Amino acid sequence: DGGITQSPKYLFRKEGQNVTLSCEQNLNHDAMYWYRQDPGQGLRLIYYSQIVNDFQKGDIAEGYSVSREKKESFPLTVTSAQKNPTAFYLCASSPGQLLTEAFFGQGTRLTVV
Amino acid sequence: QKEVEQNSGPLSVPEGAIASLNCTYSDRGSQSFFWYRQYSGKSPELIMSIYSNGDKEDGRFTAQLNKASQYVSLLIRDSQPSDSATYLCAVIGNFGNEKLTFGTGTRLTIIP
Numbered sequence: 001d002g003g004i005t006q007s008p009k010y011l012f013r014k015e016g017q018n019v020t021l022s023c024e025q026n027l028n029h030d031a032m033y034w035y036r037q038d039p040g041q042g043l044r045l046i047y048y049s050q051i052v053n054d055f056q057k058g059d060i061a062e063g064y065s066v067s068r069e070k071k072e073s074f075p076l077t078v079t080s081a082q083k084n085p086t087a088f089y090l091c092a093s094s095p096g097q098l099l100t101e102a103f104f105g106q107g108t109r110l111t112v113v
Numbered sequence: 114q115k116e117v118e119q120n121s122g123p124l125s126v127p128e129g130a131i132a133s134l135n136c137t138y139s140d141r142g143s144q145s146f147f148w149y150r151q152y153s154g155k156s157p158e159l160i161m162s163i164y165s166n167g168d169k170e171d172g173r174f175t176a177q178l179n180k181a182s183q184y185v186s187l188l189i190r191d192s193q194p195s196d197s198a199t200y201l202c203a204v205i206g207n208f209g210n211e212k213l214t215f216g217t218g219t220r221l222t223i224i225p
Contacts, residue, residue, distance in 0.1 A: 033213060042215045043203075057214060100145070104158070
């Protein structure tokens with residue numbers, strides 16, 4: 001089946017640890033995004049990538065890092081520098097050069113314990 | 114000024130009535146406009162996209178765009194309890210600012 005797969009669905013992290021969230025798509029989409037959503041809030045853009053080996057910071061990139069070595073994969077690392085990482089993380093992809101609809105994975109809920 | 118603004122609600126509408134959701138955006142050169150529906154604890158799903166001024170209809174949903182007023186709206190006709198969700202407006206900016214930016218969402222409740 002075609003789609004966007006995020007894993008894991010739930011993730012628990014101890015303070016001071018880095019953790020990597022996976023996002024894979026088999027839709028042959030060029031653009032991929034990472035958003036963060038806090039309870040009762042909208043989506044805030046962390047990073048986005050228009051093409052392989054290229055990515056741009058979004059509005060809240062501090063404490064996060066990404067890579068785009070393959071078209072189908074866009075992993076997000078939440079580093080220990082992110083002061084309040086507990087949130088719902090959403091990955092999305094879109095077919096064209098950003099000017100088309102984006103579709104979302106099922107999300108990863110990260111909790112710092 | 115926020116890039117994309119929505120009334121957070123909650124908005125309560127009787128079953129069978131028309132629900133009207135509104136969104137304004139700050140980048141006058143914005144290219145593309147989307148409405149997403151998000152159920153609690155789930156990821157957003159795309160319900161409408163609109164790129165040019167005017168109305169676009171898809172079933173019970175109508176998106177309206179007015180670029181001069183920097184305003185986009187979503188009408189839901191014959192509202193059903195299953196329409197109860199948070200509706201997110203999203204905008205792609207002008208060339209050079211082509212990120213997909215979301216509003217904070219409007220929580221809609223359909224009252225049976």
